[in-house]
Amino acid sequence: xxxxxxxxxxxLLHHMKKLILLTTVIAGLMAIGCTGAKSPQDRLLANExxxxxxxxxxxxxxxxxxxxxxxxxxxxxxxxLGIADMNYxxxxxGIREEGVPNGFQSAGWTVDSATYFxxxxxxxATWSEDLAYKYGTGMGKEARLRGxxxxxxxxxxxxxxxxxxxxxxxxxxxxxxSAALSLYYxxxxxxxxxxxxxxxxxxxxxxxxxxxxxxxxxxxxxxxIYLKPFERAVVEGGAxxxxxxxxxxxxxxxxxxxxxxxxxxxxDWGFLGMTVSDWGGxxxxxxxxxxxLNVQMTGSSYLGPAVIDSINTGALTEAQVDEKVRQIxxxxxxxxxxxADQANQAITSQPESQAIARQVAExxxxxxxxxxILPIKSGVKKIAVIGQNAVLKTQSxxxxxxxxxxxxxxxxQGIQTRAGKNNIExxxxxxxxxxxxxxxxxxxxxxxxxxxxxxxxxADPSLMAEAVELAKNSxxxxxxxxxxxxxxxxxxxxxxxxxPCGQEELVRALREANPNLATVLISGxxxxxxxxxxxxxxxxxxxxxxxxxxxxLAEVLFGDIAPSGKLPFTFPVKLEDSPAYAMGNFxxxxxxxxxxxxxxxxxxxxxxxxxxNAKRPIPQSPYTERFYVxxxxxxxxxxxxxxxxxxxLSYVTFGYGDIKAAASKKNVKVTFTLKNEGxxxxxxxxxxxxxxxxxxxxxxxxxxxxxxxxxxxxxxSREVTLEIPMNDLxxxxxxxxxxxxxxxxxxxxxxxASDDIRQTAEVTI
Numbered sequence: 001x002x003x004x005x006x007x008x009x010x011x012l013l014h015h016m017k018k019l020i021l022l023t024t025v026i027a028g029l030m031a032i033g034c035t036g037a038k039s040p041q042d043r044l045l046a047n048e049x050x051x052x053x054x055x056x057x058x059x060x061x062x063x064x065x066x067x068x069x070x071x072x073x074x075x076x077x078x079x080x081l082g083i084a085d086m087n088y089x090x091x092x093x094g095i096r097e098e099g100v101p102n103g104f105q106s107a108g109w110t111v112d113s114a115t116y117f118x119x120x121x122x123x124x125a126t127w128s129e130d131l132a133y134k135y136g137t138g139m140g141k142e143a144r145l146r147g148x149x150x151x152x153x154x155x156x157x158x159x160x161x162x163x164x165x166x167x168x169x170x171x172x173x174x175x176x177x178s179a180a181l182s183l184y185y186x187x188x189x190x191x192x193x194x195x196x197x198x199x200x201x202x203x204x205x206x207x208x209x210x211x212x213x214x215x216x217x218x219x220x221x222x223x224x225i226y227l228k229p230f231e232r233a234v235v236e237g238g239a240x241x242x243x244x245x246x247x248x249x250x251x252x253x254x255x256x257x258x259x260x261x262x263x264x265x266x267x268d269w270g271f272l273g274m275t276v277s278d279w280g281g282x283x284x285x286x287x288x289x290x291x292x293l294n295v296q297m298t299g300s301s302y303l304g305p306a307v308i309d310s311i312n313t314g315a316l317t318e319a320q321v322d323e324k325v326r327q328i329x330x331x332x333x334x335x336x337x338x339x340a341d342q343a344n345q346a347i348t349s350q351p352e353s354q355a356i357a358r359q360v361a362e363x364x365x366x367x368x369x370x371x372x373i374l375p376i377k378s379g380v381k382k383i384a385v386i387g388q389n390a391v392l393k394t395q396s397x398x399x400x401x402x403x404x405x406x407x408x409x410x411x412x413q414g415i416q417t418r419a420g421k422n423n424i425e426x427x428x429x430x431x432x433x434x435x436x437x438x439x440x441x442x443x444x445x446x447x448x449x450x451x452x453x454x455x456x457x458x459a460d461p462s463l464m465a466e467a468v469e470l471a472k473n474s475x476x477x478x479x480x481x482x483x484x485x486x487x488x489x490x491x492x493x494x495x496x497x498x499x500p501c502g503q504e505e506l507v508r509a510l511r512e513a514n515p516n517l518a519t520v521l522i523s524g525x526x527x528x529x530x531x532x533x534x535x536x537x538x539x540x541x542x543x544x545x546x547x548x549x550x551x552x553l554a555e556v557l558f559g560d561i562a563p564s565g566k567l568p569f570t571f572p573v574k575l576e577d578s579p580a581y582a583m584g585n586f587x588x589x590x591x592x593x594x595x596x597x598x599x600x601x602x603x604x605x606x607x608x609x610x611x612x613n614a615k616r617p618i619p620q621s622p623y624t625e626r627f628y629v630x631x632x633x634x635x636x637x638x639x640x641x642x643x644x645x646x647x648x649l650s651y652v653t654f655g656y657g658d659i660k661a662a663a664s665k666k667n668v669k670v671t672f673t674l675k676n677e678g679x680x681x682x683x684x685x686x687x688x689x690x691x692x693x694x695x696x697x698x699x700x701x702x703x704x705x706x707x708x709x710x711x712x713x714x715x716x717s718r719e720v721t722l723e724i725p726m727n728d729l730x731x732x733x734x735x736x737x738x739x740x741x742x743x744x745x746x747x748x749x750x751x752x753a754s755d756d757i758r759q760t761a762e763v764t765i
Contacts (some may be wrong), residue, residue: 040238044272044330051329054081055322060308063318063325067303068296071101075276075295077332084337086295086328088197088276092153092169093117093546094395094403095142095348104600106404111344114142115353115547116395116405118360120155121524122543124171124181124568125648126363127685128709132181135360136188136196138353143194145350147343149335150195150241150276152401156182156229157204157245159525159569160629161586162578163494165207166400168524168544172568173630173645175228176704176728182229186237195335197276198233200245202226202260203623208493208587211280211595212616214248217623222249223732225627231269240273240331244293246281246595248618252291253283261292274328280599289316294324349406354548361552363683363709366541366565367649373476373518373538375559375651380424380475385412386431386467386510387480387503388450389522394544398437398489399597405547411480411520414550418558427474431467432501433460437486452501455487459502464509471513478557479510481532482523485544491594493587497528497575504531511535520553526571529642541565559651564683564709566648566753570630573642579625579633590619631754632700646687646704646753652678652714656686656758661748663763668705668724670748672759676712683711688722689754690729693745693762697731702749705729722750729765741765 055063062078070076070085077083090096095114098107115138117123123135136154143151155169156178164170171178182198189196203215203226217226233239242265244254254260255277265271274294282288282296285306296303310316367374376383390412396402409417416426433452447453450463471477481503487494498504508531511517518538521527533539540563542553555561572578580586595616598609628636631645657673668690676682688706692699706722726741733740745764751757 039270040236041234041270041272043238044240044334047330047333050333051326054078054083054329055325057081058325060311060318060321063321064304064307066325066328067294067307067321068300069298072099072103072298075297083329083332086150086332087148089143089146089148089151090401091139091151092155092401093119094405095139095146095148095151096401097404098146109344111346112146112348113404113406114348115350115357116403116408117353117357118364118546118549119524119544120169120171121159121167121568122364122545123360124177125366125541125543125565126360126709127177127566127568127707128363129180129184130709131356131360131363132184133188134356136185137192138356140189140192140194142348142350142353143189144192144338145343145346145348147338147340148194149337150197150331151189152197152199152243154182154185154196155199156233157200157202158226158229158629160205161493161580162497162526162569162572162575164205164525165489165491165493167569168488169401169490171229173570174568174704175225177568177707178229179232183232183237186233186239190238190240193336195240195273195331196233197241197243198230198239199243200278201230201242201254201265202245203249204245204247206493206586206621207491207594209590209592209619210246212248212592213619213621214251215621215623216250218626219734219737220732221623221626225629227264234265234269234271240334242271242273242275243278244275244281246278253281253287255281255293256284256287256291258291266292272327272330274331278596280595285310286315289320289324294327347406354406357546358548358552361545361549362555362561364543364545364565365553365556365563366567366647367556367563368539368541368643368647369533369536370649371537373516374540374557376476376557382425382427382474383415383419384470384474384477384514385415385426385428385480386470386477388430388432388434389480389482389484389520390428390478392434392484394485394522394549395547397485399492399594400490402485408547409550411522411542411550411553414552414554415478415557417551418554418560427470429463429467429470431463431479431506432503433457433463434484435487435500437484437489455500456498457501459505464502464506467506468509468513471510471517474514475516477510477514477517479507479517479519479536480522481507481519482521482527482542488524491597497526499527499532507532507535518557526569528574529571530573533642541567559680562651562678562680562682563648564650564685566646566685566687567643568645570634570641570645571643572634573640577634577639577641579628579630582633583625585622585624588619588621590617592616628700632703635701635754641755644753644755646685647755648685648753650678650682650684652676652680652682654684654752656750659748659750659759659761661761661763663746663765665726667726668729668746668748668763668765670706670722670750670761672720672750673717674710674712674720675717676714679714681711681713683709684752685709686720686722687751687753688724689749689751689757690724691747691749692742693747695742695744697742699731702754704754726765
């Protein structure tokens with residue numbers, strides 16, 4: 001322990017010298033009006049002289065008071081010096097309702113009803129930088145209406161596990177797609193005068209044991225796969241704040257990880273803003289102070305009086321506190337505080353944001369399979385809608401962020417409204433029970449006939465009989481399957497990806513009753529479709545698609561718009577096919593109560609929480625699959641998925657013309673003609689992968705390097721150009737501890753999905 005503390009102190013002195021030197025250089029450049037290339041982070045340097053003056057006037061107690069929470073969703077300013085508090089908004093798919101000062105319980109407001117945007121995996125399924133930017137603008141504007149300075153989002157970790165509890169929040173299994181959407185979400189929010197807090201930095205790829213698990217990962221895998229979205233949001237997007245994850249990486253908690261927070265984030269990427277711990281994610285005073293944390297959320301147990309005590313004993317210096325305060329004040333002065341008498345004067349959810357939510361939902365729906373069932377034919381007179389996922393709302397549920405939506409149009413409501421325009425009868429049957437997830441306290445006095453007591457509870461005979469009878473007497477059956485917000489939830493991972501509560505048994509019976517069957521999957525992540533896929537002639541992935549999700553789904557079902565979403569992750573045939581499972585890296589035998597959940601459980605005392613946290617084990621999570629994540633694994637190992645990364649059908653076909661390719665020192669450029677060969681307007685997401693030929697460096701079979709969403713009118717052709725920046729073709733060379741470019745031949749693979757390549761070409765770099 002003594003050696004570790006000495007090492008930390010030595011590192012502290014080293015980094016303080018670097019920080020003082022950096023500050024001096026920056027101040028000098030600003031003083032002489034130095035001009036040149038500007039980094040998006042430079043926005044945070046506009047008030048250095050003012051900040052120096054303010055810090056000189058602050059007492060030590062005032063400085064330390066800025067390093068920890070004031071309420072559950074704020075940290076303190078300095079009122080006597082005119083420094084406003086920092087107010088945080090929980091996200092990332094809608095501004096959370098106002099809570100009581102010291103908890104997440106509702107404050108009982110009405111003006112805080114917000115826009116419920118489609119969740120992260122739905123946004124990712126649009127493959128649209130433009131929509132990611134619009135999404136960010138909607139979030140940023142609504143945060144300002146609520147008087148918030150920082151949105152706790154976007155959540156941009158890579159989806160490593162099909163069972164991941166937060167797959168619905170995260171964006172993709174691919175770093176290029178995730179990075180592009182993270183960048184534009186960040187720009188959209190910050191262009192509205194609100195800061196993002198990108199999370200969870202880094203490698204928070206499982207909820208199981210997230211409060212203590214140690215991720216063991218090599219540098220190349222970390223840099224190329226897991227850090228790429230964060231890097232682009234910081235370096236190109238100018239993200240102003242970062243939330244370290246709960247977990248450890250290579251031995252150290254993320255909230256006090258020297259390599260992540262100081263060497264990479266502040267050193268390599270030039271980050272100038274502030275870091276904010278996840279709630280309960282701070283673990284020591286010296287670790288946080290020495291290794292890159294600015295604000296402890298929540299409480300002051302580490303970055304409070306203990307900091308003053310450490311200064312008094314000589315373990316820390318006031319100059320170290322000053323530097324942390326400086327980084328906080330940079331963000332504070334870059335974000336104009338909203339006066340209390342101007343905040344919350346209008347309802348949070350605004351029509352402009354609602355329109356964005358609808359656009360994202362419309363572009364996110366993925367047509368996985370279609371044997372001529374969809375769109376719904378003009379002769380249909382009666383539609384059977386079966387399955388509770390047609391009526392269950394998804395704005396909240398489970399653990400973690402939710403939205404008190406101003407309204408939410410369910411799938412059934414959307415279908416009923418659209419069918420009414422054609423005088424089509426719509427009848428509904430629940431079909432199966434809903435599993436509500438974890439419950440604290442005793443069971444309900446009177447069991448609910450529509451609520452299951454276990455996730456694997458068999459199909460209910462009476463509910464199934466009712467659904468089958470309805471299916472027999474209808475022209476088409478729309479079956480709603482999938483999970484819910486309590487099954488896929490922060491704080492825990494699924495034990496498997498099987499459809500719950502007898503849905504497989506039900507879909508077989510429905511197919512036998514009426515072969516004119518389409519299934520809509522409502523979920524945040526992939527599900528096991530080994531039974532459902534052969535039983536259902538048409539399958540749509542409908543996501544948790546926000547307050548306008550039912551409207552958008554009905555538009556696709558009736559053919560008002562063509563489906564155009566693409567999968568942002570692979571659907572495996574079976575869970576064991578996915579890389580972390582195939583390598584035996586997940587799960588392990590250790591399972592403990594979730595750290596965040598334990599902070600707010602009403603049936604636990606503070607002493608019980610403290611005792612639980614004191615004895616947490618340190619389970620290991622080895623990433624020995626390395627960079628073979630998602631489709632990289634399936635393609636390289638020749639494992640056939642159920643539905644591949646990038647997959648998504650349309651109601652039209654697209655023609656891909658011959659491609660022209662050229663490489664320069666700056667980039668690789670591909671040009672081709674795309675044609676809409678159908679009879680309706682439609683979008684196609686074109687995808688460009690690369691394969692290394694004759695490489696001496698280890699690479700996956702292929703990797704996504706560029707993409708574009710293209711809108712074409714019926715019969716229209718357009719020339720499309722895709723560019724791969726040369727930097728995105730580099731690899732992390734662990735021998736030299738830096739980025740390197742391997743020269744040689746590249747095969748360029750252009751197509752509609754990772755397993756649907758239409759054109760190829762070769763270039764030499």
